[in-house]
Amino acid sequence: MEPQWAAAHFLASDADREHAIEALKQNFQAGRITVDELSERIGHALNARTCGEIDRVMTGLPWQPVTPAPPRYPAFYAPPLPRSKGMGITAFVLGVLGFVCGLTAVPAVVLGLVALTVEPERRDDRGFAVAGLAVGLMWMIIFGWVYFS
Template identity: 50%
Template structure:
């Protein structure tokens, strides 16, 4: 078995090294090189690894994590800021590297509003009607909303209060 991590297998591994090993194991699982039960065993080995030799044992019989470097070493070079040429006489400040775009924040207002208005439906029934509209809008706007539970509870409370008011007004 060829070592994948470091020239010295007795060097201590850091948390980042263990995380890279887990990511590599997941990629090998997705590629069909290992099965699910073997994946869980190897992830356990990787997370409990103390040295790079232990990480090599977790990655046994799998392709190398990354291509060979210029000197034949298989470890990742530390990240370096890109250097920008600076005109003579000006000071050089590090160039900020843009972060990866973040996922858009999901709105929680409609579902929560439906819940609050459903609870306030006992006042006269009007908040329950608005809560019913907000709950339906929240459920049909996005499939995997964070406030889906609030929207469903708001719908249930709104319908409950509207039925109660309908019964009271009918009698």
Template identity: 40%
Template sequence: MRASHADRERAIDVLKAGFSEGRLGQAEYEQRLTRATHAQTYAELNVLLADLPQGPVPMPPAQQAPPAYQPVPRTFLPTPPPKTNGTAVGALICGILTPMYGITAIPAVILGHVAKSQIRRSGEDGAGFATAGLVLGWLAIGAVLAFILAVVVASS
């Protein structure tokens, strides 16, 4: 994944801290600084920072050895995708089941409206699922009402 300017700046800050703490010599600091400013990906930045602590370093107990590896700092990890709203999925399922079980049109409409408001509030994914459930539900309700109207008109 490509690194942004902010990611490179954070990496440079870690290098500056490592240099000021005496963990890096002048030549190595300058070399890593040059590589950090030209880094294109998170992997390139991680290679430059893998042996440097990022943030306060807790002292390990005397009888315990320090860990063999350093995990990738949160700064360089991609953010997880937003969660899909479960109510929107329910609305879609009810809408899809409407041709087989006509009664599911009403829950599809109700769940679709509830899901839309939850998605607006929380920022979750699933707006398309909610819309599809709403459309299928309202289409089924409209078809039933049209059928009832046709029967009433035909019988009078």
């Protein structure tokens, strides 16, 4: 979105004036202006109140005006951080597949615990992680009870 006012009406900062003076010195060294013209233009640059006045001082000379910094938006305008959702869903799928042989229940429990402890505020899959952990534990208990009793 472009501003609705001309940049020439902005108040000039000390950095803008110093930048213009450096550009005047470079143009003097290149032979584009004389010593008297350099002195006069530096005086006008030091007394410039707006960026438009600095532009008038630099008339006829090549130079790059200081570009204004992009506006900084408050934190609530910042885009949200990317969300993580792989481990919890994987834990749930492995937990559900645990009824086949029981071996997938162990990684389901491990992934469910990791998903709940690593960056919990950025996780979208917390429910899947809890479900994968619970189903995995359930299958581990069932198969442990069946095979070891």
